[in-house]
Amino acid sequence: MNAPLAGYNFAYLDEATKRMLRRTILKAVAVPGHQIPFGAREMPLPYGWGTGGIQVTAAILGPADTLKVIDQGADDTTNAISIRRFFTRVAGVATTERTEEATIIQTRHRIPEAALREDQILVYQVPQPEPLSKLEPRRAETKRLHALADYGLMHVRLYEDIARLGHIAKAYDYPVMVNGRYLMSPSPIPAFDNPKMHRMAALQLFGAGREKRIYAIPPYTEVRSLDFEDHPFRPIRAPQACALCGSRESYLDEVITDDRGGRVFVCSDTDYCGTRVAAQKGVA
Amino acid sequence: MTGALLTAEGLDLHFGAIPALVDVAIGVAEGEVVAIVGESGSGKTTLLRVLSGQMAPDAGTVRWLGQDVHAMGEAARRRLMRTDWGFVHQNPRDGLRLNVSAGGNVGERLMAVGARHYGNIRAQALEWLAKVEVDAARIDDLPRTFSGGMQQRLQIARTLVTRPRLVFMDEPTGGLDVSVQARLLDLIRGLSRELGLSVLIVTHDIAAARLLADRILVMRRGRVVEQGLTDRVLDDPQHPYTQLLVSSVLAA
Ligand SMILES: Nc1ncnc2c1ncn2[C@@H]1O[C@H](COP(=O)(O)OP(=O)(O)OP(=O)(O)O)[C@@H](O)[C@H]1O
Ligand SMILES: [Mg+2]
Ligand SMILES: [Zn+2]
Numbered sequence: 001m002n003a004p005l006a007g008y009n010f011a012y013l014d015e016a017t018k019r020m021l022r023r024t025i026l027k028a029v030a031v032p033g034h035q036i037p038f039g040a041r042e043m044p045l046p047y048g049w050g051t052g053g054i055q056v057t058a059a060i061l062g063p064a065d066t067l068k069v070i071d072q073g074a075d076d077t078t079n080a081i082s083i084r085r086f087f088t089r090v091a092g093v094a095t096t097e098r099t100e101e102a103t104i105i106q107t108r109h110r111i112p113e114a115a116l117r118e119d120q121i122l123v124y125q126v127p128q129p130e131p132l133s134k135l136e137p138r139r140a141e142t143k144r145l146h147a148l149a150d151y152g153l154m155h156v157r158l159y160e161d162i163a164r165l166g167h168i169a170k171a172y173d174y175p176v177m178v179n180g181r182y183l184m185s186p187s188p189i190p191a192f193d194n195p196k197m198h199r200m201a202a203l204q205l206f207g208a209g210r211e212k213r214i215y216a217i218p219p220y221t222e223v224r225s226l227d228f229e230d231h232p233f234r235p236i237r238a239p240q241a242c243a244l245c246g247s248r249e250s251y252l253d254e255v256i257t258d259d260r261g262g263r264v265f266v267c268s269d270t271d272y273c274g275t276r277v278a279a280q281k282g283v284a
Numbered sequence: 285m286t287g288a289l290l291t292a293e294g295l296d297l298h299f300g301a302i303p304a305l306v307d308v309a310i311g312v313a314e315g316e317v318v319a320i321v322g323e324s325g326s327g328k329t330t331l332l333r334v335l336s337g338q339m340a341p342d343a344g345t346v347r348w349l350g351q352d353v354h355a356m357g358e359a360a361r362r363r364l365m366r367t368d369w370g371f372v373h374q375n376p377r378d379g380l381r382l383n384v385s386a387g388g389n390v391g392e393r394l395m396a397v398g399a400r401h402y403g404n405i406r407a408q409a410l411e412w413l414a415k416v417e418v419d420a421a422r423i424d425d426l427p428r429t430f431s432g433g434m435q436q437r438l439q440i441a442r443t444l445v446t447r448p449r450l451v452f453m454d455e456p457t458g459g460l461d462v463s464v465q466a467r468l469l470d471l472i473r474g475l476s477r478e479l480g481l482s483v484l485i486v487t488h489d490i491a492a493a494r495l496l497a498d499r500i501l502v503m504r505r506g507r508v509v510e511q512g513l514t515d516r517v518l519d520d521p522q523h524p525y526t527q528l529l530v531s532s533v534l535a536a
Contacts, residue, residue: 148359152366152396156381156388159395162402163387163424228402 011058012090017041021059021214025205028216033178034146035129040212045086049079050108051209053125054086057106060121060205061087066094068102073110073251073268080108099271111193113250113272116202118219124187126208129215131175131185151183154226162231171236177224178217192235192251197223240265245276287313289450289482292335295344297327303506304330305341310501310508312450317476317483319493319514321529322503328486329454331503335484336371336452337361348450366396370443370451374458376435379442380427386413386438387423393446412441416471433464437471444475451476453485457492469495490529494518502526 009015024038043051061067067087071080075097083106084095096102099112108125116122132142135153145151154175161169168174174191178184186194187206197204197217204217217223225233238252243264250272252265267273288311295308304327312318320328333339335346337353346353348364356364365371373379380389390409391399399405410420416437418430427435436456443451456472457465473496476483487493493500493514500517502510502525510523521527 144358148362150362150396152392155395155400156384156392159391159402159405160385160388163385163406227400229400230403 008090010063010091011061011087012044013041013055013058018059021055024214025056025059025216028205028214029203029218031182032217032221033176033182033184033215035208035213035215037212038214040209043209045082047210048127050083050106050125050207052207052211052214053106053108053123053209054083054207055209056123056205056207056214057087057104058091060123061091061093061104063091063093065103066096066101068096068099068105068271069107070105070110070112070269070271071108073253074270076270097271098275099269107189109188109190110251110268111189111196113267113269115196116200118201120202122200122202122204124189124204124206126185126187126206126213127210128173129185129206129208129211129213131173131183146182149181149183151177154183155228158226158228158231162228168227168231168233174233175226177226179221180224183226184215184217184223190236190251191225191233192237194223194225194233195235199223238265242267242273245273245280247273247276289314290335290346290348290484292346293344295331295334295341295346297330297334297339297341297506303327305334305344306506308344308506308508310335310511312482312484314449315480315482316499317481317485317497318499318501319497320484320486320501320503321488321490321493323529324488326503327506328503330506332452332454332484332486336369337364366393367446368449370446370448372436372439372443372451372453372456374455376427376432376439379439380435382426382428384426385424386418386427386430389427389438389442390445393442397446408445409441412445413438415444415475416441431464432460433468436460436468440472440475444479444481447479448481450482450484453483455486455488457487457489465489465492472496490518502529 020039024036027036043054045051069080069084071077087093088095099114104121106123130142132145135157136142158168171191173185173188174194176184176186176194186197199220201219203219206215227233240252241248242250242252244266247267250267250269253268254263255266256263290312293309295305297305322328334341340354387406387409390412391405394405409423413420413423418434418437427438457468469492497514500514501508504525510517510526518530521530
């Protein structure tokens with residue numbers, strides 16, 4: 001473990017703020033999928049850089065933790081690197097790019113391909129926590145709709161998609177019902193990742209910095225993607241195999257390879273892909 | 285009264301010094317159409333809002349099947365609003381989702397009560413568009429592109445699709461051309477008979493009341509000054525104010 005930077009409290013936030021955040025997290029875990037407001041602190045990063053996720057991570061991080069940060073599935077994007085560096089400096093914790101080595105994984109846009117365990121926590125960065133925000137802009141009214149589990153409106157939205165396009169168009173941030181009670185935004189992960197949330201062994205925490213909300217899915221909770229009986233939810237991925245590891249199961253990104261329009265599909269989860277490539281080389 | 289679904293007694297409501305409701309009592313029986321008539325500002329809309337639980341009275345009770353409407357929780361009241369009750373607004377913009385297709389508007393109440401089969405929802409939307417004489421080809425169009433009369437018919441389809449037992453209507457033909465009004469009134473009359481609906485309809489229009497209503501309530505300055513069977517009230521009005529209302533229509 002590195003020595004944390006002098007002049008900061010461990011993990012940047014003061015202890016009172018961390019206690020406030022932990023109380024919020026406990027409430028969120030007690031009512032799965034329900035958004036709990038909290039008094040967000042100014043973080044040394046602009047909104048949109050995952051301040052909500054960073055505050056949740058800061059509140060649960062201990063000196064013995066190993067942190068992994070992913071952005072669009074990759075560990076080596078600017079956003080992921082700067083968040084990892086931030087926690088290295090203010091908490092001195094170990095970091096990793098390996099999913100299986102991490103105790104806390106902070107993520108934007110993806111859930112790792114490898115199944116997570118009970119001793120891991122997945123922290124999501126959430127830009128817009130309210131799944132009904134586009135349908136009902138009034139905050140007081142969405143609160144009432146959640147209180148009454150009045151979610152017909154969300155199905156109207158899905159109905160409209162099928163009527164216009166023949167299928168449900170939402171490919172990201174696809175709404176889910178948590179524990180049969182609360183409608184929840186899974187954050188802008190691809191719909192492909194939604195089934196991984198269902199009965200996941202790891203605790204899932206969601207932090208929205210600008211909107212100052214935290215919500216949670218406790219381990220092994222039922223998480224269902226909204227759909228119709230005759231238009232069931234289908235996780236979609238590109239039909240190709242990964243150009244690097246050959247996977248036909250993982251979520252793929254399309255990568256432009258040259259300026260003549262050449263492109264290939266590769267795993268968006270860089271650790272998953274790298275681990276498979278290394279294993280294949282080892283065998284060969 | 286016998287067979288009453290909705291009953292109210294002793295309703296009082298003041299807005300400051302304005303008496304909007306004064307000791308109002310009313311009952312609506314199963315399958316009965318009751319018209320509330322009276323001049324502007326007499327308290328008709330206020331009465332509908334109080335009866336449908338949207339506004340609490342200063343005094344008095346409203347009961348639905350014996351249950352106190354204003355004592356039940358908001359969740360129960362909302363459930364009532366999307367199952368046993370319907371509300372048709374004067375301005376279709378208040379009763380429709382303008383950024384949702386006609387089919388989605390009709391399907392919303394079905395989905396709100398748990399319908400989860402797209403094909404069935406769509407089939408019922410088509411059936412209801414036909415009932416209110418909206419061309420099936422318009423099912424995926426936005427109500428914004430509909431005429432006022434079509435919007436109002438769509439609002440009726442959207443309200444009736446879950447087969448409510450009681451529908452509140454606040455001047456559903458107000459703001460429409462006379463010829464369009466007549467067609468809409470015919471439609472409301474046909475549907476309420478076909479479905480055995482109870483209807484509580486507010487109207488300025490004595491002719492509409494005569495066409496639709498089994499009973500009439502005449503309001504003035506928050507009070508019910510006269511009520512009775514439609515023919516009796518209109519052919520033999522007892523209260524001077526009702527006499528004035530009826531004669532002004534005859535003179536027109
Ligand atoms: N929210 C309010 N605040 C203050 N006064 C109100 C309010 N709503 C209604 N009133 C007053 O209460 C009285 C009854 O109003 P209401 O809207 O019930 O009349 P109405 O019979 O529906 O009239 P109209 O035929 O014009 O629609 C009127 O004097 C009105 O100005
Ligand atoms: Mg009115
Ligand atoms: Zn791969």
